Amino acid sequence: MTKQVHLAAHFPGVNNTTVWSDPAAGSHIEFDSFVRFAAAAERGLFDFLFLAEGLRLREQNGEIYDLDVVGRPDTFAVLSALAAVTEHLGLTGTINSTFNEPYEVARQFATLDQLSGGRGAWNVVTSWDAFTGENFRRGGFLPEDQRYARAKAFLDAATVLFDTWAADEVVADRDSGTFVRSAEVGDFTHRDDHFDIHGRFTVPRSPQGRPVVFQAGDSDAGREFAASTADAIFTRHGTLDAGRAFYADVKGRLGRYGRRPEELLVLPAATFVLGDTDREAEDLAAEVRRLQVSGQTALRFAEHVWNRDLSDLDPDGPVPEFDPVEGEHTIAKGRASVRMFGDRLATARQWRELGATEHLSLRDVVIRQTARQNFIGSPETVARTINDYVQADASDGFILVPHVTPDGLDPFVETVVPILQDWGVHRTGYTGSTLRDNLGLAVPARGDRVERRVAS
Ligand SMILES: Cc1cc2nc3c(=O)[nH]c(=O)nc-3n(C[C@H](O)[C@H](O)[C@H](O)COP(=O)(O)O)c2cc1C
Numbered sequence: 001m002t003k004q005v006h007l008a009a010h011f012p013g014v015n016n017t018t019v020w021s022d023p024a025a026g027s028h029i030e031f032d033s034f035v036r037f038a039a040a041a042e043r044g045l046f047d048f049l050f051l052a053e054g055l056r057l058r059e060q061n062g063e064i065y066d067l068d069v070v071g072r073p074d075t076f077a078v079l080s081a082l083a084a085v086t087e088h089l090g091l092t093g094t095i096n097s098t099f100n101e102p103y104e105v106a107r108q109f110a111t112l113d114q115l116s117g118g119r120g121a122w123n124v125v126t127s128w129d130a131f132t133g134e135n136f137r138r139g140g141f142l143p144e145d146q147r148y149a150r151a152k153a154f155l156d157a158a159t160v161l162f163d164t165w166a167a168d169e170v171v172a173d174r175d176s177g178t179f180v181r182s183a184e185v186g187d188f189t190h191r192d193d194h195f196d197i198h199g200r201f202t203v204p205r206s207p208q209g210r211p212v213v214f215q216a217g218d219s220d221a222g223r224e225f226a227a228s229t230a231d232a233i234f235t236r237h238g239t240l241d242a243g244r245a246f247y248a249d250v251k252g253r254l255g256r257y258g259r260r261p262e263e264l265l266v267l268p269a270a271t272f273v274l275g276d277t278d279r280e281a282e283d284l285a286a287e288v289r290r291l292q293v294s295g296q297t298a299l300r301f302a303e304h305v306w307n308r309d310l311s312d313l314d315p316d317g318p319v320p321e322f323d324p325v326e327g328e329h330t331i332a333k334g335r336a337s338v339r340m341f342g343d344r345l346a347t348a349r350q351w352r353e354l355g356a357t358e359h360l361s362l363r364d365v366v367i368r369q370t371a372r373q374n375f376i377g378s379p380e381t382v383a384r385t386i387n388d389y390v391q392a393d394a395s396d397g398f399i400l401v402p403h404v405t406p407d408g409l410d411p412f413v414e415t416v417v418p419i420l421q422d423w424g425v426h427r428t429g430y431t432g433s434t435l436r437d438n439l440g441l442a443v444p445a446r447g448d449r450v451e452r453r454v455a456s
Contacts, residue, residue, distance in 0.1 A: 005390045005425045006397025006439065007417075008092070009041035010269060012405045013052040016068050017271060017372065019291045019403050026406055028069050031081060033406035038082050040406075041089055044413035045427050047438045048090025048121060049082065050234075050399050051075050055099070056132045058334040060300055061309055065332075067297050069405075076108050083116035090435030092121035092214060097150055099127065099136040102157035102195060109211045110162060110203035118207030118434035123214035123234055126151045126222075131333040148221040153194040155213065155229055160190045162210035163446045164201040208434035209443040227253035230264060231441050234399060238268035238374045243394030265439060270398040272375040272382055274411050285376045288403055289367050298363035301370065303331045304338045305347050315363040319355040324348050374398075379415035386416070387425050 012018035012028060019025060027033050038049050053075065058065040075093040082091055091112060095105055105122075113120035126147035127133075130140025142150060164186045171181050186200035215226035216234040226233045227250060237246035243266075251261040273288055275281030293301070295315035303310050307325040324344035332338050341347045355365050375382045389395055402408025420426035432438050 002425060003390050005387060005420055006267060007046045008048045008050055008399040009046050009409055010050045010399045010401040011037055012401055014054055014069050016292045016297055017401055017403055018069050018405055020069050022404050024404050028405045029073060034078055034082055035085055037406040038086050038089055040409040040413050042086055044417045045430060048092045048435060050092045051094060053094035053096060056135050056334050060332050067300060076112060079112055080115055088430040090119045090121055091116055092123055094123040094125055096125045096127040097154035098142050098147060099138060102154050103197060106158040106161040107203055113206035113211045114203060121212035121214060121435055123216055124151055124155055125216050148225050150194050152225060153192045157190045157195050160188050161201045164188050165205040167205050170204055208436040212435050223250050223253060226250060228257045232265040232267055235268045238270045240389055240394050243268060243389060247393050247395060265396040267397055267399050268395050269401055270374040271372050271401050272412060274379060274382060278377040278381050281377045293363060293367045295363055298366040301366050302362060305341050305344050307331055316361045319352045319362050319365055379419055383416045383419035
């Protein structure tokens with residue numbers, strides 16, 4: 001059966017995908033940018049808009065890292081405001097389960113889900129680093145191996161809270177003076193190794209039952225967490241082979257939890273560059289890569305591997321011959337990429353080899369190593385590649401990250417979407433009103449997750 005392609009829009013975050021120096025780039029903070037971005041996604045009949053989370057400004061060599069965009073407003077405020085200016089678009093916010101409390105987060109998501117008429121979604125992440133944790137009361141208190149245990153307990157507690165209200169709880173009967181149907185409304189008790197809470201939850205049930213749950217995190221524990229609890233998984237495995245392997249792996253885990261493959265959508269992040277012809281797009285993509293990785297950016301990125309100040313190096317010179325500093329990372333703070341290079345020595349050797357065999361400068365090697373343009377070509381080529389990936393079970397669709405904020409999505413919506421529609425793999429109008437409808441996910445029954453956990 002031909003699968004439908006799910007499309008979503010990732011508002012660019014603080015990373016070097018976003019070329020803020022492009023003359024076409026606008027603010028990434030002002031509300032108008034969010035509105036324009038959301039409007040493009042809704043014109044393209046996308047499933048949802050996505051916001052990532054970063055809770056502390058990144059630093060390098062003890063200074064604010066400002067080669068990329070710096071700063072972002074609060075997720076709930078942005079998504080709630082967008083609920084008022086969109087009609088169909090899902091609103092997905094990344095909120096970690098490490099530094100928050102379930103009651104607070106559940107109340108915020110339940111409210112977003114209410115305000116948007118059932119379009120809210122929560123990407124549960126397990127932010128790990130102590131540097132970020134210093135911003136919070138608990139600090140970086142959680143050892144890495146306990147993050148998913150807390151995430152699971154956190155989501156269980158939040159689910160209990162989401163389920164406290166029946167869908168028809170509010171009767172507001174003037175004659176009898178009865179506002180809510182049952183005496184137990186909002187009543188909850190939740191106890192486990194992480195939480196011991198009881199009381200009454202304030203927010204009525206939303207039209208989609210509870211917010212859609214995403215997971216992002218790639219370890220075995222992360223994948224297991226997604227398989228047991230999530231409706232969708234946000235991943236970086238955006239190439240055909242890596243995507244297919246990841247897809248088969250996570251879908252294969254669902255049976256253990258009494259779930260079917262279609263109950264968990266796999267949605268990788270994807271970038272794109274379009275041109276009138278494939279050749280033009282390739283040239284443009286090469287230009288974009290050089291804008292994304294300036295000489296300074298290349299040096300700073302190499303410092304993630306070498307774990308030492310490299311500011312004296314020439315980025316257009318060779319990859320350094322000396323070895324990285326082993327041990328704790330002291331140069332870059334608040335960066336996910338420092339974890340990417342588990343074996344720094346091996347990475348440095350590999351970079352040197354690549355530089356020597358292909359005659360590449362350090363900057364060229366960084367450009368090559370950090371290339372994330374998944375889809376490059378004419379609208380026809382990009383549409384075909386995306387559809388091929390989805391039909392080959394490399395994903396169920398993509399969360400697109402344009403390199404220009406806020407109008408970078410427009411060319412995709414204007415040129416690629418109509419082709420996908422012609423092929424019958426993308427909707428021509430919104431049929432459902434909630435995000436669950438649009439994603440093809442069932443409305444959960446109250447209490448089902450808790451029951452399923454008890455049964456498994
Ligand atoms: C695709 C992807 C996106 C992520 N986005 C965020 C994010 O926006 N904010 C955040 O704090 N962590 C984010 N994370 C980090 C994860 O929540 C998690 O802390 C990290 O991946 C370590 O878990 P793991 O060992 O299971 O991968 C992301 C991870 C992945 C794989």
